[in-house]
Amino acid sequence: MQSLTNRNKPVDRAPMNFWERLYLPEIFKGMIITLRHLFKRKATIQYPEQKREFSRVWRGLHVLNRDEEGRERCTACGLCALACPAEAITMEAAERELGEENLYREEKYAAKYEINMLRCIFCGLCEEACPKDAVYLSETVAPADYARKKFIYTKEDLLIPNPVTEPEAYAKAKGLEPNENRLTGKR
Amino acid sequence: MINLSAVLLAFDWGFLLQKLILIIIIVSVSLVVAMYETYLERKVAAWMQDRIGPNRAGPFGILQPIADGGKLFFKEEIIPNTSNKTLFVLGPGLAMLAALMTCAVIPWSSHLQFGDTTVQLQIADVNIGILYIFGVVSLGVYGIMIGGWASNNKFSLMAALRGASQAISYELAMGISLIALLFITGSLSMRTIVEEQMKNGIWNVVYQPLGFLIFLVCAFAECNRTPFDLPEAESELNMGYHQEYSSMKLGFYLFAEYINMFISSAVMATLFFGGYDVPFLDESTLAPNVAAIIGLIAFMIKIGFFIFLFMWVRWTIPRFRYDQLMNLGWKKLLPLALVNMLVTAAVMLWLHK
Ligand code: SF4
Ligand code: SF4
Numbered sequence: 195m196q197s198l199t200n201r202n203k204p205v206d207r208a209p210m211n212f213w214e215r216l217y218l219p220e221i222f223k224g225m226i227i228t229l230r231h232l233f234k235r236k237a238t239i240q241y242p243e244q245k246r247e248f249s250r251v252w253r254g255l256h257v258l259n260r261d262e263e264g265r266e267r268c269t270a271c272g273l274c275a276l277a278c279p280a281e282a283i284t285m286e287a288a289e290r291e292l293g294e295e296n297l298y299r300e301e302k303y304a305a306k307y308e309i310n311m312l313r314c315i316f317c318g319l320c321e322e323a324c325p326k327d328a329v330y331l332s333e334t335v336a337p338a339d340y341a342r343k344k345f346i347y348t349k350e351d352l353l354i355p356n357p358v359t360e361p362e363a364y365a366k367a368k369g370l371e372p373n374e375n376r377l378t379g380k381r
Numbered sequence: 382m383i384n385l386s387a388v389l390l391a392f393d394w395g396f397l398l399q400k401l402i403l404i405i406i407i408v409s410v411s412l413v414v415a416m417y418e419t420y421l422e423r424k425v426a427a428w429m430q431d432r433i434g435p436n437r438a439g440p441f442g443i444l445q446p447i448a449d450g451g452k453l454f455f456k457e458e459i460i461p462n463t464s465n466k467t468l469f470v471l472g473p474g475l476a477m478l479a480a481l482m483t484c485a486v487i488p489w490s491s492h493l494q495f496g497d498t499t500v501q502l503q504i505a506d507v508n509i510g511i512l513y514i515f516g517v518v519s520l521g522v523y524g525i526m527i528g529g530w531a532s533n534n535k536f537s538l539m540a541a542l543r544g545a546s547q548a549i550s551y552e553l554a555m556g557i558s559l560i561a562l563l564f565i566t567g568s569l570s571m572r573t574i575v576e577e578q579m580k581n582g583i584w585n586v587v588y589q590p591l592g593f594l595i596f597l598v599c600a601f602a603e604c605n606r607t608p609f610d611l612p613e614a615e616s617e618l619n620m621g622y623h624q625e626y627s628s629m630k631l632g633f634y635l636f637a638e639y640i641n642m643f644i645s646s647a648v649m650a651t652l653f654f655g656g657y658d659v660p661f662l663d664e665s666t667l668a669p670n671v672a673a674i675i676g677l678i679a680f681m682i683k684i685g686f687f688i689f690l691f692m693w694v695r696w697t698i699p700r701f702r703y704d705q706l707m708n709l710g711w712k713k714l715l716p717l718a719l720v721n722m723l724v725t726a727a728v729m730l731w732l733h734k
Binding site: 227 | 425428429430431432433594693694696697698709
């Protein structure tokens with residue numbers, strides 16, 4: 195097989211020569227290597243205080259989007275549930291009543307929308323499938339919990355804050371997203 | 382009655398008190414050192430693997446050993462009901478006892494002067510110090526052997542047998558490498574050996590580099606440290622001879638290993654690296670107290686280096702296979718030690734002519 199990295203070394207089964215059989219020179223070489231590692235930069239990130247910066251294309255916990263007027267974008271078309279290879283999404287559709295135009299963007303909306311985070315593999319196919327730009331994967335890790343029940347995220351857990359009625363929470367959620375320095379927690 | 386009080390009066394109570402205090406200090410220092418060895422071990426392991434290591438308990442994690450000890454104390458004590466209960470409890474006790482007893486003959490420094498009383502910083506300056514250490518170290522095998530056997534468990538027994546055969550094989554080479562050293566020093570007393578080195582200004586390692594190397598390798602084997610940690614080979618024997626142990630009994634076994642490491646570092650520093658001798662410094666020109674304290678610090682630095690060496694080697698190389706271990710012990714180290722002894726003897730004879 196052709197080597198891709200040019201770094202592979204064929205297995206050497208030749209009997210050990212005198213110096214190798216003495217063990218000590220070889221052991222000493224190894225000790226020099228470990229000693230060098232003593233002074234190398236450490237790979238540890240002190241987690242609760244420091245956080246690793248997420249990649250721009252990181253696929254984390256889902257959010258359900260709203261439009262600029264604070265209306266839910268999801269139209270309960272079910273394409274995300276269909277696209278999901280893990281069958282993690284379920285929803286129930288409902289018809290928008292008169293006077294609810296400020297709540298829902300389309301005439302049909304998701305009355306119930308659940309994602310089971312234990313099933314989800316964070317592949318992002320739901321995000322790809324959505325024709326209404328309603329579901330997105332954010333830069334958050336799904337937090338641990340004690341009960342299985344708590345991993346079924348309902349619509350309330352997933353929806354982002356309303357930009358009209360809760361502008362502060364919305365700004366906070368948004369401001370955290372793209373350009374915050376996650377290693378220091380400062381912007 | 383009169384006789385008894387005469388005997389009691391004749392007895393030097395001050396001397397007894399002084400030794401008692403010294404014993405308490407030295408034993409507790411060994412325990413504390415062993416505690417912090419566990420901390421250092423984790424730190425060194427972490428550094429060599431490009432990690433940081435324990436740093437949450439207290440500043441820099443220095444309270445970690447206390448947290449570990451506390452955890453061990455509060456764990457459930459399990460004594461398997463098929464085990465031999467007396468021996469099962471005796472095992473870790475013996476291991477600990479043997480580990481702590483060795484520190485009796487090590488000269489920690491010269492002497493302190495309080496008024497006209499002189500306090501030797503050594504529990505007992507017996508004239509057969511080295512023999513004593515060998516004797517007590519061999520006792521340590523009983524701790525392993527009894528513990529492994531009393532557990533009534535195949536793996537523990539196998540590990541104990543490994544431990545015992547390993548200790549016996551390597552003690553041989555160790556003893557012979559030391560005989561060569563004794564040819565040079567002409568004394569078995571640890572203090573005399575150190576004072577000789579101080580007087581000459583040349584450490585024994587210069588005369589006996591091969592002997593030191595053999596001693597070092599055997600010390601690794603005696604302490605069951607990697608690459609000779611076959612008695613605790615997790616991958617082959619689950620955990621080794623302390624598999625059935627839990628709580629502080631397990632802690633004692635682990636602790637005994639660290640104390641052994643401390644003591645063998647001390648022995649190596651004493652025999653081959655001048656003990657409490659500070660190079661290029663004439664101690665006799667200083668006040669005795671100052672000299673003693675400087676000597677103690679120098680000794681501790683030497684011990685610290687050896688402890689670091691133990692850890693350094695542990696996190697560098699994998700363990701030997703059992704046949705390799707025996708080959709190394711019997712076919713390499715033993716002949717090498719014998720040759721070293723014969724050559725030293727010949728040279729000494731030739732020089733004395
Ligand atoms: S990320 Fe993938 S697995 Fe998770 S809900 Fe979306 S489509 Fe399903
Ligand atoms: S999230 Fe998008 S794809 Fe899924 S039901 Fe709503 S509109 Fe359709």
